[in-house]
Amino acid sequence: MVPGETFVAIDIGSSKIKSVIGTFTEDKKLRVMGVGVAESRGIRKGNILDMEEFKNNLDWALGDAEKMVGEQVSHIFIGLSWIHIDILRNTGIIAIPGIEVTEDDVNRALDISQNGLDMTNRTVLKVIPESFSLDFESGIKNPIGMNGKKLEVRSHIFSIGTNTINNIKKWIYDVWVEILDIYPNILWSGEAILSRRQKELGVVCLDIGASTTNVSVYEEGSLIYAGIIPLGGEHVTSDLALGLRISIDTAEKLKLEYGDLGFLKNDSDEEIDLSKFSSIDTVNISRKFMTEIMKARYQEIFHYVNLELKKVGRDWMLPEWAALTGWASKIRWILDLARESLRLPASIWVPEEIDSMSGTTVSDPTYSAVIWVLLLSQKYWTHKRPFKLNISLHGWVESVKNFFHKILP
Numbered sequence: 001m002v003p004g005e006t007f008v009a010i011d012i013g014s015s016k017i018k019s020v021i022g023t024f025t026e027d028k029k030l031r032v033m034g035v036g037v038a039e040s041r042g043i044r045k046g047n048i049l050d051m052e053e054f055k056n057n058l059d060w061a062l063g064d065a066e067k068m069v070g071e072q073v074s075h076i077f078i079g080l081s082w083i084h085i086d087i088l089r090n091t092g093i094i095a096i097p098g099i100e101v102t103e104d105d106v107n108r109a110l111d112i113s114q115n116g117l118d119m120t121n122r123t124v125l126k127v128i129p130e131s132f133s134l135d136f137e138s139g140i141k142n143p144i145g146m147n148g149k150k151l152e153v154r155s156h157i158f159s160i161g162t163n164t165i166n167n168i169k170k171w172i173y174d175v176w177v178e179i180l181d182i183y184p185n186i187l188w189s190g191e192a193i194l195s196r197r198q199k200e201l202g203v204v205c206l207d208i209g210a211s212t213t214n215v216s217v218y219e220e221g222s223l224i225y226a227g228i229i230p231l232g233g234e235h236v237t238s239d240l241a242l243g244l245r246i247s248i249d250t251a252e253k254l255k256l257e258y259g260d261l262g263f264l265k266n267d268s269d270e271e272i273d274l275s276k277f278s279s280i281d282t283v284n285i286s287r288k289f290m291t292e293i294m295k296a297r298y299q300e301i302f303h304y305v306n307l308e309l310k311k312v313g314r315d316w317m318l319p320e321w322a323a324l325t326g327w328a329s330k331i332r333w334i335l336d337l338a339r340e341s342l343r344l345p346a347s348i349w350v351p352e353e354i355d356s357m358s359g360t361t362v363s364d365p366t367y368s369a370v371i372w373v374l375l376l377s378q379k380y381w382t383h384k385r386p387f388k389l390n391i392s393l394h395g396w397v398e399s400v401k402n403f404f405h406k407i408l409p
């Protein structure tokens, strides 16, 4: 890493596209220089429905951040949390040709761990090792430099539909920026910010977005499980719309202003006059009823989180805690419900200790994913990389040409 070098991250969510431009100081602290958020209208449930709309939204999110920095962006890192991301676990075994395990051996083992899986029409985004075994010793976190003859890796393979990823790449080249790398957002926590001790003790990280809830589980220092639940804030909104017989727009505004999972604790009810949000939905609704609807959906999300934990035998028994993030985790009293439903201590996790020059505070769950994409980029892009990354520089020359094309008349 060259101190002062600029990094750009984009989180393509199903409700919002967020961009952050940042740099890293000599002591490796992130300094945020520009931030942009745009609606993500061209995307529905992980499908791009309207290419032009998607490109406009992306341009908008980038443009806002660029204005703060006063520079045009030419290459970016991307984070995705789409339901189309598949996560498979597999093992790979190789013979070690030399005396010690090298970085090449580790990469070879990770490559081999993809064998035997049906990857037709799928592109691998990342292969993350869970643990290694060297000869008869198991549970090794990093075998590089150790002596042995046979290396086995247990890995998590994150893949996405080849058509989907090719389309994303094409549309992003169309707005004249080059993609340096793509990260499944689900990796944010463990790879970017959890301390070794936190990962040792065990933690479940939840990113509750608009159409997905990402679940990742760490224990004994490694990712032991990752899963994507196709439920999020937009389901809460559509429940309100259906239950209260109001439009989606009114339901969303109502949720953002009055959403409060703790309201049922009050004895009295409150009437909310919807005419302040809409000229069509002008009825009064009960705040208690509204809370019941929202609480039921959040309870369902936590129920599915428990089912995910059950798949690895960790329901109600992770020792440390649950870390929540994502914009939909901003609903009031969510932590009480999380503690009750997951039977774990819970806290909201926001990016910390970030020096912001942009005037926008990024210490907010809204920006967690995009900030962590930036931290991942710094981690993978700058250090000698211990594990394989699928980095494509294809199209770079074209993008430089396009960049000049964009700024010249």
Ligand SMILES: Nc1ncnc2c1ncn2[C@@H]1O[C@H](COP(=O)(O)OP(=O)(O)OP(=O)(O)O)[C@@H](O)[C@H]1O
Pocket (backbone or CB within 6 Å): 012, 013, 014, 015, 016, 017, 040, 081, 082, 208, 209, 210, 211, 212, 213, 232, 233, 234, 235, 237, 252, 255, 256, 259, 326, 327, 328, 329, 330, 331, 332, 366
């Ligand atoms: N204060 C709030 N209370 C409750 N929900 C909120 C609040 N603010 C935003 N939301 C909800 O958060 C969701 C958007 O979250 P986020 O921006 O993290 O999603 P995304 O990254 O675009 O989606 P995904 O990760 O699922 O692709 C929307 O459904 C929105 O209604």
Ligand SMILES: [Mg+2]
Pocket (backbone or CB within 6 Å): 011, 013, 014, 081, 185, 207, 209, 210, 326, 369
């Ligand atoms: Mg998201």
